Amino acid sequence: xATGVGAAPATGADxxxxxxxxxxxxxxxxxxxxTGLALLLPALLLALIVELAVNARPTIERFGWGFVFNSxxxxxxxxxxxxxxxxxxxxxxxxxxxxxVPLAFSVAIFLSEFAPHWLRRPLGFLVELLAAVPSVVYGLxxxxxxxxxxxxxxxxxxKAAFGWLPFFQGVFYGNSMMAGGIILAVMVVPYIAxxxxxxxxxxxSSQREAALALGATRWEAVxxxxxxxxxxGLVGAVMLGLGRALGETMAVTMVIGxxxxxxxxxxxxxxxxxxxxxxxxxxxxxxxxxxxxFEVGLALFVIxxxxxxAARLLVWRTAPGRAVGSRAL
Amino acid sequence: MTGLMGLLSALAVLPLLLIFGYxxxxxxxxxxLDFFLSNPVPAGQTGGGVAHAIVGSGIIVGLAALIGLPVxxxxxxFLAEYGSGRxxxxxxxxxxxxxxxxxxxxxxxxxxWIVRPQGHFSGLxxxxxxxxxxxxxxxxxxxxxxxxxxHPLREAALALGYPRWRTxxxxxxxxxxxxxxxxxxxxxxxxxxxxxxxxxxxxxxLNFSAHVNExxxxxxxxxxxxxxxxxxxxxxxxxxxxxxxxxxxFGLALVARRVAANRYGAR
Numbered sequence: 001x002a003t004g005v006g007a008a009p010a011t012g013a014d015x016x017x018x019x020x021x022x023x024x025x026x027x028x029x030x031x032x033x034x035t036g037l038a039l040l041l042p043a044l045l046l047a048l049i050v051e052l053a054v055n056a057r058p059t060i061e062r063f064g065w066g067f068v069f070n071s072x073x074x075x076x077x078x079x080x081x082x083x084x085x086x087x088x089x090x091x092x093x094x095x096x097x098x099x100x101v102p103l104a105f106s107v108a109i110f111l112s113e114f115a116p117h118w119l120r121r122p123l124g125f126l127v128e129l130l131a132a133v134p135s136v137v138y139g140l141x142x143x144x145x146x147x148x149x150x151x152x153x154x155x156x157x158x159k160a161a162f163g164w165l166p167f168f169q170g171v172f173y174g175n176s177m178m179a180g181g182i183i184l185a186v187m188v189v190p191y192i193a194x195x196x197x198x199x200x201x202x203x204x205s206s207q208r209e210a211a212l213a214l215g216a217t218r219w220e221a222v223x224x225x226x227x228x229x230x231x232x233g234l235v236g237a238v239m240l241g242l243g244r245a246l247g248e249t250m251a252v253t254m255v256i257g258x259x260x261x262x263x264x265x266x267x268x269x270x271x272x273x274x275x276x277x278x279x280x281x282x283x284x285x286x287x288x289x290x291x292x293x294f295e296v297g298l299a300l301f302v303i304x305x306x307x308x309x310a311a312r313l314l315v316w317r318t319a320p321g322r323a324v325g326s327r328a329l
Numbered sequence: 330m331t332g333l334m335g336l337l338s339a340l341a342v343l344p345l346l347l348i349f350g351y352x353x354x355x356x357x358x359x360x361x362l363d364f365f366l367s368n369p370v371p372a373g374q375t376g377g378g379v380a381h382a383i384v385g386s387g388i389i390v391g392l393a394a395l396i397g398l399p400v401x402x403x404x405x406x407f408l409a410e411y412g413s414g415r416x417x418x419x420x421x422x423x424x425x426x427x428x429x430x431x432x433x434x435x436x437x438x439x440x441x442w443i444v445r446p447q448g449h450f451s452g453l454x455x456x457x458x459x460x461x462x463x464x465x466x467x468x469x470x471x472x473x474x475x476x477x478x479x480h481p482l483r484e485a486a487l488a489l490g491y492p493r494w495r496t497x498x499x500x501x502x503x504x505x506x507x508x509x510x511x512x513x514x515x516x517x518x519x520x521x522x523x524x525x526x527x528x529x530x531x532x533x534x535l536n537f538s539a540h541v542n543e544x545x546x547x548x549x550x551x552x553x554x555x556x557x558x559x560x561x562x563x564x565x566x567x568x569x570x571x572x573x574x575x576x577x578x579f580g581l582a583l584v585a586r587r588v589a590a591n592r593y594g595a596r
Contacts, residue, residue: 030497031411038408042419045423045427048435051441102337103338106334107341109334110338114331114335133345133522133578134521134575135522135549136574140567141348186344189341274525277433294437300431308425
């Protein structure tokens with residue numbers, strides 16, 4: 001039996017649980033059908049990669065690596081550079097994580113260590129619902145509630161206090177990197193919280209008990225025993241949230257401003273890779289334009305796959321074989 | 330410190346209350362019979378509803394479930410029953426990678442595979458895009474649920490002379506059925522709210538259409554169009570449609586939780 005990182009824990013019970021090969025035709029058929037269905041998944045992934053790569057080829061050949069660094073995006077002149085898109089994707093996700101990680105970890109720690117038992121289920125359910133809100137509803141809320149709130153209550157004091165920083169330069173029109181980052185933060189909190197909670201659950205209670213026996217308070221036990229034990233898994237949880245944030249489309253498209261610009265200021269509009277595809281795909285009139293969007297898609301795909309793969313391997317270190325992220329709390 | 334943690338947790342769920350509150354505040358007053366039963370009126374006029382989008386969403390999501398659930402559940406049973414080898418590891422990893430793939434990318438994938446060869450947008454293409462998202466999601470939840478079934482159950486069935494396939498289907502999968510249904514419902518609820526994969530597949534349609542081979546409207550697409558449009562009347566409809574969508578999604582999630590609780594008790 002395979003002993004790869006992601007394989008199910010190879011305990012005795014698990015080895016026995018595995019179905020042995022059947023000898024009669026019906027058993028064979030059953031296994032063959034299931035195997036066939038399962039093989040569809042790798043086939044899908046392969047098809048996805050091939051399709052993206054083939055369609056992106058014209059721009060890859062035309063612009064090479066310049067595509068990634070160039071910041072000109074001019075469909076009229078048929079010149080494409082995805083620099084601002086990549087910058088915007090990374091920047092909005094970074095802002096989102098900055099806001100989301102403390103909140104998500106608090107939820108996870110509170111739910112698994114401190115919350116009174118009667119509170120755990122309802123609170124967990126609320127966080128689960130937060131993950132279930134459709135992206136487009138977040139976008140709607142962002143346009144009509146969040147942005148006006150930011151304009152009236154958040155941006156003026158921020159500008160007054162930190163207006164000298166490069167992050168708060170320029171006039172705030174509403175659609176901006178800041179709005180995109182905050183919406184993303186709200187959206188990834190439930191994912192990071194759910195996976196972190198799974199990770200904390202997987203920490204053996206002997207760790208807590210040992211710390212408590214040494215005279216640690218409950219908080220010290222969490223801080224000095226539980227969190228370090230689950231460190232790899234928690235980093236994985238954050239990366240999983242990052243993967244979500246990088247690829248999130250609708251809500252971001254609706255509030256980030258959609259301008260091919262690189263600006264350090266959070267108050268200025270930005271653009272992300274996913275948003276560019278959503279906005280421009282149906283307007284792509286030349287084949288090179290379309291190919292450029294496919295290359296943006298390919299780049300986004302490669303980045304999310306790398307981030308997700310790393311996240312999974314990290315989470316599996318603490319909580320082996322868990323289906324991380326596919327199930328909320 | 331406990332207090333701070335509790336406070337931050339409350340802050341984390343605050344957006345949910347804000348969002349739901351605003352949806353009810355701005356959307357509930359627009360929910361009348363007309364909203365559910367009539368199609369949109371020309372831009373600029375008042376009134377009209379989203380009947381076409383509700384029906385379209387129903388058809389697209391239903392088709393997606395029809396295509397995606399058997400494959401996903403089958404793959405999940407494979408992972409739980411035969412998935413300890415190298416192939417199992419690969420499929421599990423691929424499922425997780427696909428789960429992390431941005432839905433907009435699934436959208437352009439479906440466009441190249443179905444819309445471009447066919448030469449036209451269609452509800453069916455949208456359904457297939459959603460099915461591709463549903464498959465890995467359901468595969469992983471199914472696997473988890475089947476794995477929870479205690480091993481002695483299987484041994485007992487085998488000892489009574491059941492062939493392996495019957496043991497697997499009628500004992501193991503049957504025992505895990507509630508969990509599998511829960512996973513399926515959660516998956517369907519998630520794809521029902523997806524917009525990005527439908528942009529270049531189902532495309533949207535301002536008229537009522539129940540033909541899967543034609544462009545079809547879906548609730549999330551309609552919300553996107555209305556929310557980003559210029560008319561206050563559209564914004565009003567967007568809030569109302571969002572309220573409907575979120576009630577649908579939350580309803581599915583609640584049913585899923587019910588099913589799971591009945592079977593396993595409090596988790």
